[in-house]
Amino acid sequence: MPTRRAVLEAVDGVRGSTGDVASALSRLAALPPGLGNRGLSGVNGAFTRYLDHGSNQLPWIQGTLGGVTALTTAALEVDDADMELGLLRMTGPRLQAAMSGSMLVAAWLDFLHLADAVLRQCPAYSAETLFMDLHRVQRLMDPTLAALASRDLERVEAAAIAMPALMGQLTREFGSIRDGARMAMERADRAIAAAQFVEMLTLVSTLKLSLPRLPPAKPATLGVGLVMGSGGVMMGSRLVVSAEWVEMMRQLVKAGVISMPAVSAAVRIHGGQVLMAQANQDLPKGVRDALGDGPEVRAMRQTGRAGAGMAEAPxxxxxxxxxxxxxxxxxxxxxxxxxxxxxxxxxxxxxxxxxxxxxxxxxxxxxxxxxxxxxxxxxxxxxxxxxxxxxxxxxxxxxxxxxxxxxxxxxxxxxx
Structure with missing residues (x-):
């Protein structure tokens, strides 16, 4: 069944992503402190809580993926096609939660790489300031992570759709910390080192966009025009979404497993359009067509209400x-x-x-x-x-x- 195959492919993708994040977190935690006891593993353990915060998100994501796999296995075993599809649709909130959660944990890893680099290479930027920077970023993420971990259909859907705006905020926070460190280094008469520092951060970034070069006058908006490139790959400022990914999402949308607005939000994030919280119809028409966005697909998305302005259906x-x-x-x-x-x-x-x-x-x-x-x-x-x-x-x-x-x-x- 194409829907079951699409669910399992999505699970494999998220599992691979979270596995990469888990390995990167372990490597960061294992790095010995640098000069002056600097680095995430130094500073008298002050930053350990932030490493733990990333690691603490992985169990619920992995557990959620386990739930998706269990439901998919159960769906395979039933001999009624409608009940099989019903069970596969039950994976939707879990799958959306895991997909969005893995994106946020990858973004958090990006901030940890940034913090470790700042601590080790920019002593002019105070550890106390950096500590509060990470605290602020964590508070930005926490409500969305809590909504995703709840696996409640309405909360997960709302959180997934709001992800591009949140990723835009996180991108601006990343740029603000990076630029603060750069300016601190320049004030210490280390302009060449500051330029090399920013270049290094651009290379280590794991966010799904290219960070702007020295120094941006305003936040950059990348990948605004997604088009189909050679080999059926959607392209923005870089290769972002494969034709196989599009087909997988199309199957999930068509079957009613994942909603079109949630998939559209994921496309914007992958395409670097994190600073725009547009409506679904604002995606390029070619992208909407590739995902199968039509009246019959939009009609399959439940709003959780009996009707506009009416009480929630029992x-x-x-x-x-x-x-x-x-x-x-x-x-x-x-x-x-x-x-x-x-x-x-x-x-x-x-x-x-x-x-x-x-x-x-x-x-x-x-x-x-x-x-x-x-x-x-x-x-x-x-x-x-x-x-x-x-x-x-x-x-x-x-x-x-x-x-x-x-x-x-x-x-x-x-x-x-």
């Missing part, structure tokens, strides 16, 4: 909550617990499948959803003379969801 537990333990014994735990299998429905539809507005009366109706699904599952278990597997349960649930016209677009239950 979330329906497809697997009845009062039987949580029954499902847990049959494999619905962790990333596959019953809270993951909720569907947003119009209030009238939700009340109808539960027998009306009064749930107690509804439970007495044999075709009420909870009664119907548990009856079907118990009968199947009795007939099999053994406990149903998770996949067998999902097959029966899928059949009943189609009968009740319930869409297989799952979202996680709100935290209680």
């Amino acid at each position: 979330k329906h537990h497809v697997l009845p909550q009062e039987h949580r333990e029954w499902f847990a014994k049959r494999g619905f735990r962790g990333d596959m617990d019953i809270d993951q299998f909720c569907v947003r429905m119009e209030r009238a539809h939700h009340e109808a499948i539960h027998g009306g507005g009064n749930w107690r009366l509804g439970r007495t109706w044999p075709d009420e959803w909870n009664q119907r699904i548990m009856k079907a599952l118990r009968e199947a278990e009795t007939e099999a003379s053994k406990m149903l597997t998770r996949n067998a349960i999902l097959r029966i649930v899928a059949q009943n969801m189609k009968r009740y016209d319930i869409p297989m677009t799952f979202t996680r239950a709100s935290k209680r």
Whole structure:
């Protein structure tokens, strides 16, 4: 299935990126202090917390990728095509969170490289000032990292879409610290060393843009015109997005796994357009076409609301909550617990499948959803003379969801 393959390719990409970051963080932490006990590993351990901050982000990203892989494996094992797609769509918030989180951790690594270089080669720039610089940058990142780590659909979506603006802020912060160090060196009559220092920082940068040369009058905006180059590669100021990446994203958007606005934000970041928080339609038409942006694709993105100006649609537990333990014994735990299998429905539809507005009366109706699904599952278990597997349960649930016209677009239950 192309969607499953695209999900796994995206996971591999993020896993490779976070692996590179983890290795770089380890190397930075292992560097011995330089002259005057300078460097991230020196200064009496003052900067260790910032190395730890980067390392502390990796477990949740790796755990999130593990959840995506588990859901993808579960999707492969079900024999209902609609339920398989439903499970793959469940990977969306996790995949978006991991992709955006890995970009931010890579940016944080960039700041750590900068801080280590400043400490070792620019004693005129005080360690106290640099400490507060990193503190300020961390505070910029933390709300977005927290939103991404929550894996909540709405919070992750909002954070992913806002990433270009955040990366723009981070780029300006990077330039401000770099230029502050350069000016400190020049004040110390080390102009040649200052020029070499800035050149070195340009080379070590891991952000997805080329940093401006000495000294920019204003923040540079790079990659404004993305075009398709030879070999189907989108180009800005440098090669940024391969044709394979575009096809992978197109599959994920088409299947409703990832939203077009979130993918558009990722394209802007990769293309160096980090200083512009444009709307989706502001991307070049060729890029939108390559990603498959059309009315039918945009219609697949859920806003999480019943309609403009209306209350949020209720979330329906497809697997009845009062039987949580029954499902847990049959494999619905962790990333596959019953809270993951909720569907947003119009209030009238939700009340109808539960027998009306009064749930107690509804439970007495044999075709009420909870009664119907548990009856079907118990009968199947009795007939099999053994406990149903998770996949067998999902097959029966899928059949009943189609009968009740319930869409297989799952979202996680709100935290209680």
